[in-house]
Amino acid sequence: MAWAILIVAGLFEIVWASAMKQSQGFTRLVPSIVTIAAMLVSFGMLSWSMRSLPLGTAYTVWTGIGAVGAFAVGIIALGEAATPIRLAAAAMIVSGLVMMKLAEG
Template sequence: MAWVVLVLAGLFEIVWAFAMKQSDGFTRPWPTMIMAIAMLLSVGLLAWSMRSLPLGTAYTVWTGIGAVGAFVVGIAVLGETASLLRVLAAVFIVSGLVLMKLSSSD
């Protein structure tokens, strides 16, 4: 169950990163509010998952989901560049996440 909660926390990290971009420097109230709520949920769920998962594993997976997810949203929704090197970097991050999961005894 901790892994499911951790993935959910990572998904909320993607939401708050996207909402932060949409807030235009906190000048737009609705995206700013969504960002704050998603951030609280993300960190709260991360904390809950850390009750049974190791710190290094949980934090690395959480940030990795957020980083790769924000990268994908940036390309898919915001039209950011998907160069070969950027995609390769995302593949390396995902590879590291898989290795973290495989190396965890939880």
């Protein structure tokens, strides 16, 4: 159950990072509210998952999901560059997340 909660927390990290970009430095009300709400949910769920998962594993996976997810949103929705080196870097992050999960058993 902790893993499922952690994954959802990572998805909310993607939401808040994307909303923060759309808030234009917290100058737009709705994206700013979405950012703060998603942050609270994400942090709360991360905290809950840390009750049974090790700190290093939980934080690394949460951050990795957010980083790769925000990267994907940038490419898909914002037209950011999908260069081979950026894609390789994202693939390395994903492989690290898989290794963290495998290390937990």
